[in-house]
Amino acid sequence: MQLSRVIKPVKLLLIALKTGRVSREKYPLGPPLITDSFRGAISIDPVKCRGCGACVLICPPNALTLRFEGEKAILEYFKGRCIFCGMCADVCPVQAITVTREFELAAVEVEDLKEEIVHVMSKCIMCGRPFETITQLKYVKELKLITEKYMNMCPECRSKRVAKLFAMKPGEIFEIK
Amino acid sequence: MSSGIIKEIEKKVLELEGLIESITKTTIFTEIPKKNIKDFAKWLYESGAFLKTCAGVDERIISSKLALYYIFGLDEKGLDVVVKISGFEREALPSIVDVIPGVEWCELEARDLVGLYILGHEDKPRLVLPQDWPEDAYPLRKDVPHNYRPQINVEKFSEELPREVGLPIGPYHPILHEPEYFELYVEGERVVDVYYRGFHVHRGIEKLGESQRFTYKTIPFLAERICGICGFVHSSCYVLAVEKAAGINVPERAEFIRSILLEIERIHSHLLWLGVVAHILGYDAGFMHMWRIREPVMVLAELLTGSRKTYGINIIGGVRRDIDEVKKLKALKVLRSVREEFKRFIDVFISIPEIVKRTTGTGILPRDIARALSVVGPTARGSGLKRDVRKDYPYFAYKYASFKIPVYTEGDNLARLLVRVDEVFESISIIEQLLDMLPKGPIAVESYEIPRLKKAVAAVEAPRGEDVHFIITGLDRPYRWKVRAPTYQNIPALRVMLKDAPLADAFLTIVSIDPCFSCTDRVLMVCDVKSNSKRFMSLFEGRKYAVK
Numbered sequence: 001m002q003l004s005r006v007i008k009p010v011k012l013l014l015i016a017l018k019t020g021r022v023s024r025e026k027y028p029l030g031p032p033l034i035t036d037s038f039r040g041a042i043s044i045d046p047v048k049c050r051g052c053g054a055c056v057l058i059c060p061p062n063a064l065t066l067r068f069e070g071e072k073a074i075l076e077y078f079k080g081r082c083i084f085c086g087m088c089a090d091v092c093p094v095q096a097i098t099v100t101r102e103f104e105l106a107a108v109e110v111e112d113l114k115e116e117i118v119h120v121m122s123k124c125i126m127c128g129r130p131f132e133t134i135t136q137l138k139y140v141k142e143l144k145l146i147t148e149k150y151m152n153m154c155p156e157c158r159s160k161r162v163a164k165l166f167a168m169k170p171g172e173i174f175e176i177k
Numbered sequence: 178m179s180s181g182i183i184k185e186i187e188k189k190v191l192e193l194e195g196l197i198e199s200i201t202k203t204t205i206f207t208e209i210p211k212k213n214i215k216d217f218a219k220w221l222y223e224s225g226a227f228l229k230t231c232a233g234v235d236e237r238i239i240s241s242k243l244a245l246y247y248i249f250g251l252d253e254k255g256l257d258v259v260v261k262i263s264g265f266e267r268e269a270l271p272s273i274v275d276v277i278p279g280v281e282w283c284e285l286e287a288r289d290l291v292g293l294y295i296l297g298h299e300d301k302p303r304l305v306l307p308q309d310w311p312e313d314a315y316p317l318r319k320d321v322p323h324n325y326r327p328q329i330n331v332e333k334f335s336e337e338l339p340r341e342v343g344l345p346i347g348p349y350h351p352i353l354h355e356p357e358y359f360e361l362y363v364e365g366e367r368v369v370d371v372y373y374r375g376f377h378v379h380r381g382i383e384k385l386g387e388s389q390r391f392t393y394k395t396i397p398f399l400a401e402r403i404c405g406i407c408g409f410v411h412s413s414c415y416v417l418a419v420e421k422a423a424g425i426n427v428p429e430r431a432e433f434i435r436s437i438l439l440e441i442e443r444i445h446s447h448l449l450w451l452g453v454v455a456h457i458l459g460y461d462a463g464f465m466h467m468w469r470i471r472e473p474v475m476v477l478a479e480l481l482t483g484s485r486k487t488y489g490i491n492i493i494g495g496v497r498r499d500i501d502e503v504k505k506l507k508a509l510k511v512l513r514s515v516r517e518e519f520k521r522f523i524d525v526f527i528s529i530p531e532i533v534k535r536t537t538g539t540g541i542l543p544r545d546i547a548r549a550l551s552v553v554g555p556t557a558r559g560s561g562l563k564r565d566v567r568k569d570y571p572y573f574a575y576k577y578a579s580f581k582i583p584v585y586t587e588g589d590n591l592a593r594l595l596v597r598v599d600e601v602f603e604s605i606s607i608i609e610q611l612l613d614m615l616p617k618g619p620i621a622v623e624s625y626e627i628p629r630l631k632k633a634v635a636a637v638e639a640p641r642g643e644d645v646h647f648i649i650t651g652l653d654r655p656y657r658w659k660v661r662a663p664t665y666q667n668i669p670a671l672r673v674m675l676k677d678a679p680l681a682d683a684f685l686t687i688v689s690i691d692p693c694f695s696c697t698d699r700v701l702m703v704c705d706v707k708s709n710s711k712r713f714m715s716l717f718e719g720r721k722y723a724v725k
Contacts, residue, residue, distance in 0.1 A: 008528035012462055015522060022469055035476060037498070039483035060391075060398035085398055085489040090497065099483075 032103070039084045040102040044077060044117055048096035051075055051119040051133040055088035055097060064088060071130045073119040079105050080113045124154035131155070182254050185224075193217050201421070203570065204257040204634050211262040211270050218247065218273040221258060226251050227564070228279050228551040229636065229645045230666075232659035233287030235318045236263065239630070243293055245270060246659075247280070248634055248647060252569040257634045259647075264293075272297040279551040282669060283661070290317040305376045316384055323381070323388035363680050371675045373668065386658045393419060393627060393654060397491045400646075403660060405486070406446050409438055410639040411646075411660065412491040417572060418635035418648040419493050419655075423627040429574070430618045431495035436574040437508075437611050438481065438488060439637070440604040444515070445474045446640035447597045447604075450691050454594065455526070457688055458535050463526055470518050477511045480504055495621025505612050516605050523598055536591035540674040540686030543588055547670065554642020555600070556667045556690045558584050559592035566638040578610045590682075590689045597691075630656065639663050641691045664692045 024033065034040075051073050056066045063081035067074050089097040107113050121130035122137050131154035141151060153161065186205055190197055193216060195209035209217050222228075226249040234244045244263040251258065264270050272295050274281050285304040287293045292315035303310070311327045362370040382403060386396050400415040401408040413435055420427055448471035455463030475485045482488035482498055490497040500508070527533065542552070547560040557564045565582045567575045583599035585592035631650045636643050642663030649657040667690040674686045 005528065005530070008525055009530075011525045012466070012522075015466065015525070016462075019466075019469065022472075033476075035480040037480055037483045037504075039489075058394065060395040083398060083402075083487070083489065084484065086483070086497075087395075087398075 032101075034101060034103065036101075038101050038103070039086050040100050041079055041082060041084065041105055042077065042086070042088060042097050043100050043102075044075070044115065045096045045098070046117045048094045049075065049117055049119075050094060050096075050135040050139055051117075052093065052136055054091045054093060058087045058091045060085060060087065068121070068130070071121050071123070073121050073133050075117040075119070077115040077117075078113060079115075080110065122152060124157055125149070125152045126157035126161070127154065129154055182251065182256060186258060189217065189220055198261070201633075203255065203421070204259060204632075206259045206261070206632055208261045208263075211264060214247070214260065214262050214271055215273055215276055217260060218249075219276045221249050221251075221260075222277055224251070225253055226258065227548075228277050229257070229634070229643070230647070230659065230661035231280060231283040231287060232647050232657065233291030233293050233317065234649065234657045235291055235315075237266070238319060241265070243291060245284075245287055245293055245295075246647065247273070248645065250570070250636070252564055255570045257570075257636075259632065259634060266292075267294060269294050269296050271295075274298075277551070278549050279666065279669065282665065289315075291315055292318060305379055316381060323384050323390065361675065361680065361683055366680050368675050368678055368680055368683055371672045373672070383658050383660060387651070387655055389654075391654055393493055396654070396658070397493070398489060400660070401487050401489060401491070404639075404662065406449065407442055407639040407641065407644070408487045409442050409491070410637050410644050411662075412488075413439060413573075414635050414637040414644050414646040415648075415658075416491050416493050417637065418633045418646040419627065419650070421635055422631040422633035422648055422650050423493075423625060425494050425622060425625045427495055428619045428622065429616045430499075431620045432573040433577075433611050433615050434496050434498075434500055434620065435491070436578075437500070437608050438478070438490075439573070440608045440611075441474060441478050441481070443604045443640045444601055445471050445478070446691075447601050448474065448519070450597060450640075450688075451523075451526070451594070454536075454685070454688060455532065457685055458532055460529055460532060463529065463532070466522055467526075470515060470522060473511050473515055477508055480507060492621060493627075494625050495619070497621070499620050500612070500615065505615070508612060509609065512605050512608060516602065519601060527595075527598070533591065535682070535685060536589065536594055536689075538587075538589050538591075539678060539682040540590045540689050541588050542670055542674050544586070546673050547588070550670050550673075551666060552642070552670045553663050553666050554639065554691075555593050555596040556642065556670060558582065558596045560588040561586035564643070566636045566643045570636055572635070572637065574611055574614075575607075577614055578607045580607050590685055593689050642667060664690065668692065 024030075051066065053066045053075075056064045056075070061081045061083050063078050063083070065076050065078070067076065084099075086099040089095075089099050105113065119133040119135060122132055122134045123130050137151060140146075141148075150158065183200065183205065186207070187197055190207050190209065193209055193213040195207055195213065195217070198206035198208055200206070229248040229250045231245055231247045234246060236242055236244045240263065242263040242265055244261055247260045247262075249258040249260065250256070262270055270293055272280075272284055274284060274297060282304060284295050285298055285301060288295050288298055289303055289305040292313075302308075306316075309329050314321060314325070314327055316325065361368050362372070382399060385391060386399055391399060397412040397416055401412040403411045419425075448467055452464045452467030452471065455461070455467060478488065479485045481500055481504055482490045542556065542560045544561045547557055547562055552560070552562070553564060561584060563582055563584050566572070567580075568582055580603045581599075583596045583603070585595055627650050629650055629652055632648065633650075634645065634647050636645050638644070639662075643666070644663055645659075645661040647657070647659040647661075648655050651657075671687060671690060674689075675683050678686065
């Protein structure tokens with residue numbers, strides 16, 4: 001009894017000898033220790049992206065944001081906030097977002113962690129206000145048969161137009177400025 | 178679930194002038210006049226109910242009253258009883274703390290956060306909110322915005338805390354969450370009293386989940402970040418609560434996948450705990466080997482979900498990642514090798530004299546106190562209480578698996594250690610059974626609707642015990658989301674375990690309830706009652722004081 005109490009802890013040596021070295025050698029070299037299903041940073045295909053904002057709405061930590069600067073709509077991906085859940089890739093209607101296996105994301109500047117996709121906005125033919133990305137409008141055109149005039153108006157001008165049409169006298173012609 | 182107990186509860190509620198709001202498959206919702214709550218709580222407690230938690234709710238928009246929901250669980254019957262009492266804004270509500278001592282914390286929390294006026298707690302210091310928080314700002318009320326930041330009066334702060342507090346080296350560890358602060362009062366080597374101050378990093382996650390910032394779909398990812406070790410438990414518990422409230426039928430395959438991942442989480446959590454216990458007791462070789470055995474489990478989790486921790490695959494109505502045949506075979510292979518390695522190593526581990534000696538007979542929690550405080554998880558099972566949500570309230574796919582609940586009656590640190598050791602083997606066996614039975618079909622429902630103002634209680638067995646989420650649904654997001662983490666229920670028991678025990682054992686005892694590991698590396702303040710001198714030491718420094 002006494003002997004086994006002394007011997008048992010020593011058994012760890014056998015386990016250790018059998019296991020051998022487990023730490024990783026020469027870290028940056030060799031393949032990374034991640035499995036195939038690992039979710040890393042996302043990559044956005046600027047050609048496929050339409051700037052619809054579905055990913056922005058679903059993103060739990062607000063890593064994806066859409067902001068408007070003049071005629072541009074900018075979709076910004078900030079890796080510093082990303083939780084790598086991949087929900088954006090699930091909801092993207094055009095599969096522009098893919099989840100990569102990239103995980104070594106350290107950067108010197110915060111700006112290096114940001115990725116921007118710039119969309120040009122289409123201007124309203126009535127009031128001249130940019131209201132929707134051109135790529136999104138192209139998609140709408142493919143999807144539904146509507147006139148270009150109507151499509152190129154911003155939602156406010158569209159409703160104003162309807163109101164004006166009601167107020168028009170018989171024989172009057174509706175003009176676009 | 179027997180209908181006999183429902184009839185009994187109905188009878189008792191009507192006798193106490195209360196009313197039954199609704200009865201679902203697993204829960205009875207009742208409302209009791211506040212004057213009779215003590216009688217009802219006492220009756221429930223005597224008929225074997227455990228207190229789960231209580232939740233203060235600002236219902237002024239609905240009924241112009243503030244409400245307090247007590248949630249009881251009849252473990253033997255698998256039935257939750259939700260009892261509501263309510264009152265106007267400054268109306269006094271009775272406390273049931275003299276009937277059930279374990280209720281103190283959540284009543285204090287309701288007082289702090291919702292501003293309920295609960296009799297019997299007037300003189301007690303604040304539990305959740307800091308001392309310098311404004312008097313009349315109650316964060317969980319609906320008229321307080323989620324990003325409310327009050328002006329802090331620093332002078333007042335220093336006035337109210339005359340004690341010398343070691344904050345600079347203190348509990349605010351930069352990468353860990355949920356810091357706790359213990360003050361041990363000692364007489365020589367013996368602990369005579371314990372002072373605890375927690376909630377240093379109360380993040381207001383419940384409030385955030387109720388705010389415009391989040392929706393039903395994104396909250397699972399927020400819930401997953403409540404805990405660093407058992408995050409999947411919280412997201413599972415949240416989706417379970419919402420699915421119960423909305424009556425969503427989750428595909429069987431999704432339930433199996435959730436159960437499998439919950440068990441994987443339990444294995445890695447217990448292995449981590451055993452490793453850290455070895456580290457605290459100065460057996461670093463054990464720590465290294467335990468974590469080496471744990472590593473394949475983490476990689477397996479990554480293979481099945483895409484992430485080592487915070488799996489992020491829970492959505493309402495199912496899961497996002499499937500387990501295919503290749504992954505299944507790989508998982509079985511990993512589990513087989515983990516079981517073998519763990520078996521071989523744990524045999525050595527529990528024969529190490531310093532581990533056996535330091536854990537035997539220390540940090541004793543008697544069964545009756547464990548019952549009164551309604552402790553959960555391995556802490557309860559180590560004190561002879563046979564409580565396990567997986568068996569008592571079968572959820573997900575646990576009804577299909579056969580497993581034992583390890584129970585030890587000693588109530589000391591060794592008992593809690595052995596419970597966890599046994600649970601690792603049980604968990605491996607559960608995963609193997611579930612993988613074997615994995616049914617075919619979809620992994621998520623295609624669409625669902627969540628009605629408003631439905632209530633639900635969900636409980637999931639976390640590695641540390643029972644995790645409870647209570648939900649009142651609202652438009653696009655919960656109206657009220659109450660989370661009760663297992664450690665919340667277990668920390669009050671530490672006072673009993675630490676008292677009249679040698680100081681050297683205190684470090685181990687605090688760890689023995691597995692207080693979310695990130696909380697274990699804390700600063701303890703050691704005050705000698707006789708000489709009245711104070712100094713700080715870190716948890717791991719306590720090893721020096723180990724009895725050789």
